Amino acid sequence: MWRFSATLSFSSRLLSSSFSTNPNYFHHGFAFSVFALNGVVEPPLSPSYQRFCFSSSAPSPSPSSGSVIKLWFLADKSEAFRPLSSKARDAIQLARHYGRCYWELSKARLSLLVVATSGTGYVLGSGNAVDLAGLCCTCAGTMMVAASANSLNQVFEINNDAKMKRTRQRPLPSGRITVPHAVTWASSVGFSGTALLAFKANMLAAGLAASNLVLYAFVYTPLKQIHPVNTWVGAVVGAIPPLLGSVAASGEISLNGLILPAALYFWQIPHFMALAYLCRDDYAAGGYRMFSLADPSGQRTAAVAFRNCLYLIPLGFIAYDWGVATGWFCVESTLITLAISAAALSFYRDRTTQKARRMFYASLLYLPVFMSGLLFHRLSDNQRCLADNPDRIVELSSTSQDLTESGEDYQKKKVRHLTAGPQARSPVAYASIAPFPFLPVPSYVDP
Numbered sequence: 001m002w003r004f005s006a007t008l009s010f011s012s013r014l015l016s017s018s019f020s021t022n023p024n025y026f027h028h029g030f031a032f033s034v035f036a037l038n039g040v041v042e043p044p045l046s047p048s049y050q051r052f053c054f055s056s057s058a059p060s061p062s063p064s065s066g067s068v069i070k071l072w073f074l075a076d077k078s079e080a081f082r083p084l085s086s087k088a089r090d091a092i093q094l095a096r097h098y099g100r101c102y103w104e105l106s107k108a109r110l111s112l113l114v115v116a117t118s119g120t121g122y123v124l125g126s127g128n129a130v131d132l133a134g135l136c137c138t139c140a141g142t143m144m145v146a147a148s149a150n151s152l153n154q155v156f157e158i159n160n161d162a163k164m165k166r167t168r169q170r171p172l173p174s175g176r177i178t179v180p181h182a183v184t185w186a187s188s189v190g191f192s193g194t195a196l197l198a199f200k201a202n203m204l205a206a207g208l209a210a211s212n213l214v215l216y217a218f219v220y221t222p223l224k225q226i227h228p229v230n231t232w233v234g235a236v237v238g239a240i241p242p243l244l245g246s247v248a249a250s251g252e253i254s255l256n257g258l259i260l261p262a263a264l265y266f267w268q269i270p271h272f273m274a275l276a277y278l279c280r281d282d283y284a285a286g287g288y289r290m291f292s293l294a295d296p297s298g299q300r301t302a303a304v305a306f307r308n309c310l311y312l313i314p315l316g317f318i319a320y321d322w323g324v325a326t327g328w329f330c331v332e333s334t335l336i337t338l339a340i341s342a343a344a345l346s347f348y349r350d351r352t353t354q355k356a357r358r359m360f361y362a363s364l365l366y367l368p369v370f371m372s373g374l375l376f377h378r379l380s381d382n383q384r385c386l387a388d389n390p391d392r393i394v395e396l397s398s399t400s401q402d403l404t405e406s407g408e409d410y411q412k413k414k415v416r417h418l419t420a421g422p423q424a425r426s427p428v429a430y431a432s433i434a435p436f437p438f439l440p441v442p443s444y445v446d447p
Contacts, residue, residue, distance in 0.1 A: 101171040105154055105182055106147035106189075113367075114241045117264060118142040120371045121245030124324070125257050128380045131249070137200035138248040142241055144193025145209045151186035152217035155179060157286075160225070164286040166279070201248035208247060212240040228291040231272055239265040256324050259315060260374065266312050267367055270305035270344055274360035277301050278353060298351035305359065306344040312337045312366075319374065329377035333370060340366045 119139050123130055154161065154172055158179070161167035171177040190213055198206035216237045223230040239261040246257035276283060276292040283290045292301045316333025319325045343362035347355040 101177045104171050105151040107150040111143055111146040114146040115139045115143045118241040118245035121242035121260055122249045125246035125249035138245055141193040141197035144189040145213050148186045148190030149213045149216040151182055153221050155182050156221050160286040164282045202251050205244050205248040208240055208244045212237055224288045228289055231291055235265045235268040238268045256322055259319050263315050263370055266308045269308035271363035273301050273305040274356045277356045302348035302351055306348050309341040309344045323379055325374055325377040329373050332373045336366055336369050
């Protein structure tokens with residue numbers, strides 16, 4: 001309070017002395033700078049506004065004491081809200097920065113693809129009804145485990161990513177986040193995702209998630225710099241999420257639940273072979289031992305891709321034969337598999353960048369079409385049982401007819417029982433109706 005009165009009296013004397021020598025001395029910018037709290041000077045006014053204030057054609061009138069106090073109050077109010085807005089702005093910028101870093105560390109697009117395969121496996125393993133809460137928990141747990149695995153992958157490959165054009169701007173090589181921070185983030189989300197699957201699904205699903213995390217981060221990642229077999233190990237990693245979803249729904253590993261994992265395994269080989277051929281120079285600069293680097297002509301790379309495309313053809317027939325989907329899915333799966341096989345064959349005949357890119361795009365189209373068709377044409381448990389045993393329809397209808405007839409006979413007997421006299425009933429022996437002595441003995445039964 002004392003500082004307020006002292007500052008106000010000093011400012012009044014300063015203004016009065018200034019007005020006595022120059023009546024046009026006062027202007028808005030000076031008033032706000034004089035009455036700013038703690039000596040904080042307001043930012044300068046815009047050039048146009050300064051020209052207006054200092055213009056001789058628009059002289060500033062001499063302020064009264066009330067206007068001076070009013071201007072001081074407005075300046076005090078603006079300064080009081082300045083620290084709060086600055087802190088909120090800094091908090092928002094910090095949240096955006098780390099949110100962006102977490103998004104890139106998690107390889108969110110790839111993780112969402114993993115979640116899609118896991119959710120599809122959950123629906124396929126659900127039988128007649130899908131538990132939506134269980135589906136959401138399974139997808140959330142899979143997302144967290146996938147984010148953890150991708151983050152640890154970038155922690156181990158920070159030096160390799162710094163040498164590649166397409167990865168040098170990631171959070172760790174660019175220095176936007178520290179290694180301990182990234183490890184803490186990966187460990188926390190990985191543990192949380194595994195715990196969520198253990199409590200909301202089952203321990204088998206949680207075990208598959210933890211095993212896939214270890215396989216990806218601690219086996220596949222270092223193997224990329226050692227031997228080209230890393231591609232096939234990575235295909236196993238990609239095939240586990242749909243199996244995880246099926247196990248989370250059914251609680252067991254079944255043959256029907258292996259169709260989608262098999263499709264994921266064989267699909268990843270041509271998909272990644274096309275990518276490795278397109279980015280072979282970048283992989284060589286990063287120090288990765290990919291299959292395409294030992295194949296300058298690209299013939300072996302294209303042959304491996306084409307061979308694994310052919311392995312996808314029987315999956316539609318197997319799904320139909322095992323009662324997982326209808327015959328329409330068999331047709332659709334065959335058509336889409338022939339399309340990606342044709343792209344792989346074209347790449348095998350003419351090993352150019354354009355043909356490899358076409359096969360890569362064909363592989364991107366194959367997976368969503370295959371999973372969508374499998375979901376759309378899937379058979380529930382009841383439909384599967386009826387498809388396996390068509391005679392049960394006749395059996396069920398005959399059973400219902402027998403029940404109807406027995407109900408009619410019961411009604412007829414009940415009418416006869418009510419209308420008939422005592423002479424129509426015959427006596428019943430004690431032993432035939434009441435074998436136990438403590439039960440009451442019925443007198444008569446209907447003939």
